[in-house]
Each structure stands twice: as C-alpha cells, then as structure tokens.
Amino acid sequence: MNVTTKPNAGDAAATPKRQLSDISVMVAGQGGDGSLTIASLLSAQFASRGLHLYSTSNIASRIKGGHAAAFLRASVVPTGCMGDHIDLLVAFDDEAVEMAAPNMAPDGIVVFDASKGAPPEGILADTIQVFAVPFGRLAVRDLGRDLLKNCLGFGIVSRILGIVDDAAESSLRQRFKRLPAAVVETNVEAFRIGLSHADEIGLGEGTSPWTVDEAEREEHLMIAGNEALSFGFLAAGGRFYAGYPITPASEILGWLQRHLPKYGGMAIQAEDELSAINMATGAALTGTRSMAASSGPGFVLMQEGVSQLGSAEIPLVVVDCQRAGPSTGMPTKVEQSDIGTMINGGHGDYPKVVLSPANQGDSFVIGAFATNLAQRIQGPVIIAMDRAMSQDSTTVKPFDLEGITVDNAKRLTREEVLKLEEYKRYKITDDGVSPWAVPGTPGGQNLVTGNERNEWGLVSAEPKNRNKMIDKRARKIETVRDDLPKGCRWGDAKAPIGLLGFGSAGPIIERAAIRLAEAGTDVQVLRPRTIWPVLDETIDFIRQCERVYVIEYNEAGQLAHTVSGAGAPKEKMVSLRKYDGTPFRAVDIANTVLEKEAAE
Amino acid sequence: MTKTYTPAEPIWCAGCGDFGVQGALERSLIDLNIAKHDVMILAGIGCSGTLQNNVGTYGYHALHGRVLPAATGVAFANPDLTVIAVGGDGDGFAIGAGHFVHSVKRNPNLVYIVMNNSVYGLTKGQDSPTMDSSAAEGLDSTRLALSIPGASFIARGFSRWSAQLHELTVAALEHTRAGRGFAFLEVLSPCVTYNDTYASWESMLDNLDEDPDYDPTDLSMAFSRGVALDAEGRMPAGVIYRNDGAVGKEAPPSMAGQDLNPAQHLDAYRGIMNSYAV
C-alpha cells in the first residue's frame, strides 16, 4: 500500500495518466455516513459523460446505522452488472477497507477518511494507491458538520478521476437544487475545501492520476427492476395491486401507491400476504387487471391462492422478488432459490407460466406481457425477480410505450353476452379458455369456484367431467406456448460450450462469455425469459452444445433440475451454484469454466 | 335473455339454520329491487359456504378464511356491485380472524353475514372459536367488532326469528349501499346435526330492537349491554351498533369498467419515463 498524506505533487504529474473505459466504484461507511451521496454525485457525473451505468447497494438489514456500501459501475459499453474488481474505493472507516480489500483491483485507488487514524495496515496490496484525508475532521473543524464530509470527499474523488472542477461543482449544485440556497452554498464550500486538500496532496486540477472516457450513449433510463415492472403492469392496463411490505418487493407497493391513483387504480397494503393475494384475486374477478407481489416468505403464504387462480381460472400476475432463504434467510442478499416454489408451490395440478426478465429494463416488457398473458390464460402468471434484478438500477433503452397493447382476450362485452343463447363460465373449448362475463353483466351470472365443477360452475366430482376439466385447463398453456418470451442469445450457435442462467445472473454470464471468447474458448449463452413451461429453445440449446454450464444462485441446482426434468440431457450439464449471498463475478465464472474445460 | 346456470338446491340438512339466512337474503334483494347481475355473493368454505350457489347472482367460492379479502377486492374494483360475503364461524373467526379485524377497521362497502353455529359443520363437528356450550368462553364476534375502531354496523340475528332477520339483512344492505361501509351481521344459525342450539340460544337472546331504552348509536351502551348480558348468561340480538355517519373506504369509480386503451395515457406514461431519463 502506498499511502499519500502529504504534498508530493511532483509524483502525480510524473506518472502517466491511466485512461479508464470501465470503472467500478465502491463508497462505504456506517449507515449514517451518507455513502449514497458520493455515489449519486458520481452517477450524475458519469451519466453526463455519456457512460452506461449500473448501481447497487449493500445495506445491512438494520434500521439505521450498520454498514452501508454503494456501488457504481460506469462503462463505455453497456454491461448490466458490476465489474469484477473495485477500481476506486471511498472508505469512511476501517470496515469499508476490510470489506473491499479482497475485491480491490491491484492498480486501484483508495480514498480513506483518516479522521480516526491511518487506514488499517496489511490488508491492501502494495500496488494500491491510498489517499488518506481526514474528511470528517475537516468538515467538523471548518464547517461544523460531519455530514459535509461527503461533499468534501467528492472534491478529492473528482480530482482523482480528472473531472473538471466546474463540472463537478455543477453536478453537486444539481443534486442539491431542491435544498435552500444557504445549504447548497455550504455543500459547495465543503466541496471546495476538498479541492484545496486535493491540491495539498498532489491532486491539483489537471494532474489527476486517472481520467475516465467519454461515450456517446443516447438518452437512456436509469431504472430498477421493481420500478420497471410496476410501470409495465400499469402501461398494460394494470389497475389493482395488493401487497404486504417485504424486502426486496416493497418498492413495487410504493411505486404503485404513487402512480395507480392517477389512473383510477388502487394499491393496497394488506394485513398479510394471504389477504394480499385474495384481495388481488377479488379485484381480478371483476375484470380488473391485478397483481400481487412478495418475496419468498410471503410468496409461500400466497400459494393456496395461486392454486385457486389455476383451478378457478382467474387472471392474476404474482411476483416473487426472491431473496436468500430458506425461511427469513438473508433478506437483503441475492438468491434464486424459489424456482421450485414458483413452479410447484401450489397444491394440485394447475396451469401456470413463470417468466423472468433478462435485465432491469426488460422488467417493463415482462410486466406488461404478463399482465396481458394472465388475461389470455385466465390463470396465474408468475414473475421471477431476484434481489438484484428488483433493486439494482441500470441504464436501459427507453421503453417502447407505443408498442404496448391491451389484449382483452376472451373477455365478453355486455352486448356480446346479451346475444348469447346461454352462458357457461367454464365452457369446454379447443384452446382451453372459456369466454368470460364479469360481474355486473346482465345475463352473464356465473359461479366461480376452486371446487371441481361442471361447465355451469356447479360443483361436480363426476370422473368424466373431472378429466375434461383438468385437460381443458392444461390446454391453455399449449395455446400460448409459442408466444411465450424467448430467451436472450449470445455467441455463435455452433459453439460447443454453452452457458445457461437467468435473471440477474444473466448479464454477468454474458460478461463471462465475452472473457472466455477473448481467451479463445468458443462459447454461446442462453438466458431464458420463460422458466415454466421449459421452452424447446432451452432443451435444444443443451442438446446442441457439447457441454452446458448451468449457472444459478442456489445450492440445490433448481434450474438444472427443472430443465433436465423437462427433457434436457443431464449428462451434458455442469452445475455452477452460488449461495453465499454475493453476486457472481464474470472473472470467476470464466476461470471455473476454463479449469473444468482443461480437466475434460 | 341469456340462459345462465340454474341455482342449486341447498345441500343443507333439514332444519339447518342456514336456510333461514338464505331466505332472508333472497327476500331482501327482492325488497330492495337489486338486479341479480349486480350482486356478487362470495362465500367461505363450510356448510355455510354453499349459499352462493343457490341464489342466481354472480357467485364466488373463496378459500377457507379468505372470503373477506376477496370480497374487499371486488368491492374496491367495482363499487357498482352489491357485494355480500358469507361464511361460517370457523371461516370468519378462526382461520380468517385477522381479516375480520382488518375488514372492520378498513370499512369497505360490503355486507358480511356469518352463519354462526358454534361448530365446524362441514368437517363434521369439531370445536369452533365461538363455541360456548363446552368452553363457556366462546368468542363473541359482536363485541370483538365493537372494539375495533372504524366499526360502522354490527348486528346479530337468529335464523328462527325470520321477520327480524329479514329486517336486519335489509338494514345491512342499506348501510353498505349507502356507502357507509362494512355491515357485519352475525346470524345464530344452529347446526341440527352437530350442535343443535335452537332452544338454548332462543332462551339466551335479548332482543335489543324491542327495547325502547337501547340506543344502537351509543358505542358505550353497546359495550356495557353486551358485558352485562354476558354476565347473566344471555346475549344481545338486533342492531347492536350503527354509525349512520360512517363513510366506507374510498375507492375509485369502477376499475372493472375502465377503458384501458393505452393510447389515451401515452403522454402521462412518457412523463413517468422521462423522470428516469439520464
């Protein structure tokens, strides 16, 4: 480690600047330190340079305090995930350095708040440059407020990254523009104090060790998966939502409570998840497009309700924002261990579709698609999210709002019902879907029930009727199978090595594939967006490759079992599983594949 | 007119109290001149949870204990409907007790009729939370409801007292249809097969509707009368409490009837999208 605490301007000027086209930053400290401020200032700065962004955070599941870290990646090409290493760490305490050390790039930089002493010894590689400045102490001494250390630190960080002072100051003013003028000026002053300390430690304007490339990205959206999914639901006519607070699904409730009322809709915080899914089911019975969401613990409470949707033929979107289980598990950590529950969680045989967005932006597309699909199959459509997909934000192309349609499928109008000689809610049809008259329609009176029943909705346990009804419901999936979302492909379809994974693991897998390709390994990638039913594209992908690495966040290999159970050849599959709560890194996936391939 | 399902014949045992509840409900719908297609009856699971099949309205058979959330969803999504939730005492006060508490508090515009037989009829005679013959400490749902802020209409009928039951059903429907919220009507509806309480309950009942000194708009009187009667081994019948100034939980105009054509909202959707632009 190479600590700089006193002026040595000559050095910085002498070493050639490093030019970065892809930078990962971590800002960390105690919860109250405001780590997110520097990260969001940098985010705005990088956005104005036309870079693609990905941001995530790591907040201990505690109310206040606890260690908090914000991560930001900015790159010339879109990546959709964090980088393999942390290039720049802004650490407000020792714990931040300890946390980051294993992932620090060997040529990285650490900016350390030395208010309480020098950075911890012996944990950072010698090749890492450390700038130790007592931000906190300076902020208290010169301005009387500890929290101003963020703007002070931002001054130093912007000098390291070669951001022009004026540009940095204007993004700071932009960020605080809603605050009273005097508060803005105090923050700017803190920033300037940071600059003058930067001067003292050899980080004068124009002498920065690094510069970050500019890019020419078109206007994008910086959005998290839960927000995009909620938006997609709204755009496709979603009007009723019920949920119960839980990490990492709560943002959906918050977003829809904010937006649905403007469109004559309603989002309700129910007393529990049993109520949430049954309220949403009640609303859905009226023909209102509805949704319920939760995470593992609440999603399993909803399962009797999901089974009811399948049996009684009620359209509903049900979202599972997976988190690390089992039970209460690790609520703020990433995992994909509810695959089995999503596919087989409810009791009995009933048709269902499980979809998974390929990235945060695709959550809009999948949210809208699922809302229409539920109407088409008159049954449950489940969306598999995961912690990172739900809560991380990334830059995505603007949504195709004009392309959104509202498909009323077999819903009958008043006029259509009046013209019918007879109306049967559960009429047996070729496609398995029965025409639907909603309450309030004269002549459409019907009985909806989870009991087995005849076409009229009257309870029946007669064996022939039972077979007809089960088969009718099963046919609905075949009816829509060809329209279900296809996965994202990468690479040459003839490549012998395949990588398979979904959700937030997908973009990381694609980065790993790029690394492998660069290392001369011929790979291709499939990131399915339909998890159930398993589509032919998935089975064929595995059949056509020599070997496929199935990469997922769980211990049991739930995705691997699902696809092999659906007919994919087991002997071709190698399972890569991670369940420590942290995300995959492209470099690790690539190295594991290389090792295993070398051993073959 | 389109032919729809033929209402089922009740499957109850001869003498079951639930017949009286269905009769009162059917008469009330006729009295109030409510078209069958504008009514949705949702039912829990139990012997009581078959009533929705017998009336000819829109019907929904909910999960055991979940009739209130389902009915609340219907009431919110389409306030033009008359929403009636029915079920048993096990359905409402055991497996569904949490929803009962929150429904009283939330005060959605719907009628909730519980057919209380103090036993699990459908599953053949197990104990229920309201059972008082063996436990002597059966849960009194009307006093539970009184204790919940937001309570707007609480009544108890007896399925053998059909004239009063009819009046109470009409009053409950009127309360909800006037937008005052959740009308809770508990009907003592004996199970002749597993817990025949016709005689014992009749002897315990004190009809508040016939007491000129009783004021059902006075919450403290409602409480004290209930407690006093209980101490004498008796229980109240009639309108126990009503707040005619109550306002049911607000919901937007029928979501079910909305024109969802996305073109009309494109500008607003673009506004949302622009708020994420970088």
Ligand SMILES: Cc1ncc(C[n+]2csc(CCOP(=O)(O)OP(=O)(O)O)c2C)c(N)n1
């Ligand atoms: C989740 C669930 N648990 C248990 C049952 C079995 N079950 C059906 S009805 C019932 C109780 C019925 O008692 P009550 O609600 O008082 O209705 P009654 O038959 O007396 O009218 C039970 C336990 C069920 N259907 N679902």
Ligand code: SF4
């Ligand atoms: S078992 Fe009891 S509650 Fe059920 S129908 Fe017969 S009498 Fe009525």
Ligand SMILES: [Mg+2]
């Ligand atoms: Mg009962």
